[in-house]
Amino acid sequence: MSARPEVLFPLFAALTSLEGVGPKTAQNMGGLGVEKPRDLLFLLPFSGIDRTLKETVQGADLPATLTVEVEVGQHRPPRNKGGAYRIDVIDSQIAFQLVFFHARGDYLSKLLPTGQRRVVSGKVELFDGLAQMVHPDHTVRVEDAEQIPSFEPVYPLTAGVTQKPLSKSIASALERVPQLDEWIDSTQKDLKKWPDWQAAIKTVHAPKSIGDLAQTVPARERLAYDEFMAHQLTLGLARANRRRAPGVESHGSGTLRNQVLSGLPYKPTGAQLRAIDEITADLASPQRMNRLLQGDVGSGKTLVAFMALLAVVEAGGQGVMMAPTEILARQHLEGLQPLAESAGVVLELLTGRDKGREREAKLSALKEKKIQILVGTHAVFQKDVEFSDLRLAIVDEQHRFGVRQRLELGRKGENADVLVMTATPIPRSLALAQYGDMDVSVLDEKPAGRQPIKTALISDERVNEVVSHLRGAINEGRQAYWVCPLVGESEVSDLIAAEERFKTLRALLGDDVVRLVHGQMPPSEKDAAMADFVAGRVQVLVATTVIEVGVNVPNATIMVIERAESFGLAQLHQLRGRVGRGSAASTCLLMYKAPLSENGQKRLTVLRETEDGFQISETDLQMRGAGDLIGTAQSGLPRFRVADLESQTALMDVAQSDARKLLHDDPKLTSARGKAARVLLWLMEQDQAIRLISVG
Structure with missing residues (x-):
């Protein structure tokens, strides 16, 4: 393991080595995320006082x-x-x-x-x-x-830390700021008129006016770029490292795929064909695949995934497709079974429900390669699940799946290729931050024959009109979802709202017409209610947001979302995508409680005007911020101190291409600029990256 460069020692010393910082203050500074002098340098003023x-x-x-x-x-x-x-x-x-x-x-x-x-x-x-x-x-x-000072910077505070001593300890940390060699490409630096790192750090702590606190001032922008650059170098090194890991070359003959494609009643879209080509090229290459397949609701990801699975089966291997819930796993099974049968391929389902003899039979068939494609929930992670020759692992709905699970799945098959599918269009900046280590295929066309969904805003005072519209549709043999609002923080209050709505609809439409599903139900009851709806035994499904992901009921043509203003944009878009899956025209009614806030109005209007999930996700990001968008706690997103993912996407873009170019030209970071970049990685505490270089 290479050691931390000596030039950085003073920044990684104890806090108590700074002037005026005793053990108690040092402990209190922990509340600001400050543990060493380096952290004080990145604690920037957020405001200032004119003196x-x-x-x-x-x-x-x-x-x-x-x-x-x-x-x-x-x-x-x-x-x-x-x-x-x-x-x-x-x-x-x-x-x-x-x-x-x-x-x-x-x-x-x-x-x-x-x-x-x-x-x-x-x-x-x-x-x-x-x-x-x-x-x-x-x-x-x-x-x-x-x-x-004529303009005094104001810093964020925490219990036991006041402005004056904090400013003093920052001043003391600033005295230790070393001159570092430049890691930024010189043309980029000149173009932006960015200062050196040392000057930038000193400048941001000495603002002359409120204007100096803007993200766009050269010193702040440079420091934001440094964070992005370090992050992208880490992802780039991880990517290079994975590419060095030998994969298995799977050269499919194309026979099974042609059989399935020729039997389809429609032609795949250009985007689907492009994605299939990208994936099969990865499967045939000697490096391991690590690809993200991003597609909006209903863009036909399942077909692309199945083609990839068939390619490895043609090459004599096995594939696995994982879904986050049992309902989704069953749905993949139902969607893929007929295609698999037409190609003469054995496809089997493994979930937590498989017990005893049945489970044992499946496991031994898997080990003997009698099962070629396995569909399942995270039950496929269990120790006793062994494949004969796993070549491809497909993970559905990435955001419930961290990097750790991606790796665990890969271990099931030495060097198995990994394809991650997500139906949540991710704004470009978040995709760069979260999946910068992956190659990305995007499905940005809707398959032929899909009808656009008519979206309307309607005040909840007109609920009676909505019910009579529903009654008419049911009489025509259609089905509908009725999604109840997010009431508060607790699922209990959401449930009360759903139960109330369920009772009134049942009274108006008839007992056997309406069913309720919610998150508090035992999974078996939930599955049974969903199964009845899928089979058409029930016409209206009243639900809390449990139906968000993946359920496929082509006969459902109406989606009512109550208190739509309480949902996030991406979530509304996902919910709307549950209808419009058959050949009939579909409607999505966004019911809101008047008066709408300006934000609420903007969100619902964007939704009414476009069905493009990528455009919607960008708007959502601008309105809500990255943390809310994917729930920062489990998002695996890096936490930046200076940089801001929402407003500085363009900067992240440049950092990514710069990092990739540097690693391409100097994979071991041994040139002068490469060595400077190593110092940046130490400075930004990218230990994972440092381990990768030292191993490399």
């Missing part, structure tokens, strides 16, 4: 922070214990008071001797018609006035 010297307090819009020169007048110690200590002062035009609590008179008479002039800076407020400055932030002699 330029003013003539007078007179005429200022109070309360305000002001800096004035005063003549010190009479001291008025408190009459009773715990009272306020007051000092009369006068500036060039008006008299006011400085007020101190729990103050020591001897200290104050030294600090502010009567008859002398001082410059004071602090918050001035009116109290009983008299202007007061309580506990000035700064009190200095007139000749030392320039000690007070």
Whole structure:
């Protein structure tokens, strides 16, 4: 393992080595995510206080922070214990008071001797018609006035850490900032007029005005770029490392695929054919595949995935396709079984429900390669599940699946190729941050014969009209989803809302017409209710959001979403995608509670105007931010200190191509710029990347 470069030692020393930081303060700084001097450098000011010297307090819009020169007048110690200590002062035009609590008179008479002039800076407020400055932030002699910064940066705080000592410890950390060799490509740096790293760090901590706190100022932008660059180098190294890991070359003959394609009643879209080509080329190459297949709702991912599975079967191997829930796994099975039969391929399902003899029979068939394609839930991870020759693992619905699971699945087949499918269109910046180590295939066309979905906004006061519209559709033999609102944080209140709606609809439409599904049900009941709906035994399914992903009921043509304004855009788009899967025209009704907020209005209007999931996800990202979009806790997204994924996508783009080019030209990072990049990785604590270079 290569060691941390010596030039960075001072930044990784103990916090207590900084001026004025004792063990207690160091411990409290943990609340800001600060554990060493380096962390203080990346704790940037978010605001600032104007402390330029003013003539007078007179005429200022109070309360305000002001800096004035005063003549010190009479001291008025408190009459009773715990009272306020007051000092009369006068500036060039008006008299006011400085007020101190729990103050020591001897200290104050030294600090502010009567008859002398001082410059004071602090918050001035009116109290009983008299202007007061309580506990000035700064009190200095007139000749030392320039000690007070004309614009003072304001830092985020936490319990036990106040502005003054924090600023002092940052100043102490800044004294240790070394001059580092440049890791940014010189043309990029000149183009953007970015300062060197050392200058950038010093500049961001010394803003001259509010404008200097903007993301777009060169020093801040440069530091954001450094974070993106380090992150992209890490992903790039991981990618290169995986490419070095030998894969198995699977050269399919094409016979099974042609058999299936010729039997289809429709032609695959151009996007599907392109994705199939990209994937089969990866399967045939000696490196391991690590590809993301991104497609909007209904863009035909399943067919692409099945073609990939057939390619490895043609080459004599096995494939596995994993879904996050049993319902989805069964649905894949139902969708793929007829295709598999037409090609004479053995496809089997393995879920947590398989027990005893049945399970044993499946496992031994798998081991003897009698099962060529396995579809399942995470039950396929279990120790006793062994393949004879696993070549391809397909994971459905990535966001429930971290990098760790991707790796575990890969271990089931030494060097198995991995294809991840997601129906959630991911904005480009998040895709770069989260899947920058993967190659991406995008399905951006809808298969022929898909009808557009008519989307309408309707106030919940018109719920009776919606019900009568529903009644008409049911009489024509159609089916409908009715999704109930997200009420609060708790699933219990969501459930109450769903149960209420279920009761009223049952009373209006008939007992045997309506069923309820929600997250609190035992899985077997949920599956049974869904199965009845899929089979057409029930016409209306009232649901909390459990139906979001993947369920396929071509006969369902109406989607009612109640309190639509309480859902995120991407989620609404996913829900809407549950209808419009057959040949009949479909409708999605977004019911909202008036009045709509401006944001709510914007979200629902975007949805009404477009069915393009990628456009919708970009809007969602702008409106909600990356953390909310995928739930930061389990998203696996990097946490950046300076950079901002939402607004700096273009910067992330450049960082990615720059990182890839650097690694292409200098895979071991041994050139001058490569060595500088190693220092960047240490500085940004990308230990995983550092391990990869040292191994490489």
